[in-house]
Amino acid sequence: MRTLAFVLPIYNEQDNIPVLYERLSAVAASLADRFTCEFVFVDDGSRDRSLPAIRALRERDERVSVYALSRNKGHQVAVTAGLDVADADAVIVMDSDLQDPPEVAVALIEAWEDGADVAYAKRRTRNDGFFKRMTAGGFYWILSKLARIDIPRNTGDFRLMDRRVVEELRRYPERNRFLRGMVAEIGFDQRAVDFDRDARHAGETGYPLGKMLKLAADGILGFSSFPLRVISALGMILAVGAGVWTVYLAISRMVNPESVVEGWTFLAAGMFLLGGIQMLMLGVLGQYIGRIYEEVQARPLYAFAIAESGPRDPH
Known part of the structure; x- marks a missing residue:
């Protein structure tokens, strides 16, 4: 049986963790005849009860791995840390606010089994406010015009990556990280899987306007002169x-x-x-x-x- 690791960055998600774990467990149960699954939780310096919550999950389920950064480093670094420690045939990265439905992982796996090295989830619809949709659309339009590589529009970090891609990604040492651009630059066979993005289940976004602008700058300055x-x-x-x-x-x-x-x-x-x-x-x-x-x-x-x-x- 092949191995599959879910990398889950956590920042102040105490109310989302129980529901996320239940839905991930259901997905893992549907794959139990083909895959051994691991849930890699990376706490990014949460200020609520997120870390005790995921450590409690580990007490109940050995598939759960818990890593806590020494302080808040940001979403992209938290995902990087999860990719560095994940040891599996394929790794799925998804946010922990349930805007990335865990059930979509099944379609990503099917694309991987069909030969894709990267299967990225492309947002067909998104349950966000007008301002968020407008700014996100503007950012991806600008990025598509400026970037030296083709970075898929309407995508986030929700994707499956084959072990070979993860190993290549570990060779990218830059500090101002824009992972979706880095994965696009690596190459290999990359395929889109359309999905409908849900609203945040609970809590507040970990990407306020300031962090969104920082991410946009990392994408534009990191992939365009x-x-x-x-x-x-x-x-x-x-x-x-x-x-x-x-x-x-x-x-x-x-x-x-x-x-x-x-x-x-x-x-x-x-x-x-x-x-x-x-x-x-x-x-x-x-x-x-x-x-x-x-x-x-x-x-x-x-x-x-x-x-x-x-x-x-x-x-």
């Missing part, structure tokens, strides 16, 4: 425009001196405009330089405060 090319093009346009304007002013001064307005208002306004554009350019450059600085430090992505896996010691 387009902002740098825009800076170069804009600088060239401004330089040419400034040269033409200087020639025009010089000719106007010589041909018709009376038409030239004396004073510094226009000149000062132009200086402030160019100064603002330069600061914007420096800000974009700073984003890339800051990421280079973080990468060359080569610090560990995470540290485990708790790691409980495998058969439990009865003593």
Whole structure:
């Protein structure tokens, strides 16, 4: 029998964990004749009772593995930690708020058994608010225009990956991680499985606007140098425009001196405009330089405060 690991990042999901476990157990029971399943819970520094809840599950079920990060590191790092410790023929990553229905895992497995190395869940519909749908749609549109690789739209991290893909993903050491882009860059046979995304079962989202913007920046800056090319093009346009304007002013001064307005208002306004554009350019450059600085430090992505896996010691 082949092995299957579910990687489940946890952050303040105490009310969702019991329902998630029941539905995962039902899925595992339907696969029991073909697969040995493991549930890898990675607690990302939860502030509620999530960690005691998953440790209680482990007391009842040896299929449950519990890993707790030493502090909150973010969803992408928590998923990375789960992928690093998962040892299975295939790994399924899904969120723990039940917006990713566990039952869809069966369709992902079928695609894998049919030859796919990656089966990613593509949202046919999503039960989110208007603002979330609008911003998500805008982000994926921008990413599709800027990224150097084809990153599927309307997808998250809900996907199945073959062992070979997981091993390749472990070779990607960057700190500002955008996993769905990294998986797309790896290649192999990747197939979409359509599903209807549910509403969050309980609790509040772990991705408020600030974290969503950070994830969007990781996706765009990590897979596109387009902002740098825009800076170069804009600088060239401004330089040419400034040269033409200087020639025009010089000719106007010589041909018709009376038409030239004396004073510094226009000149000062132009200086402030160019100064603002330069600061914007420096800000974009700073984003890339800051990421280079973080990468060359080569610090560990995470540290485990708790790691409980495998058969439990009865003593």
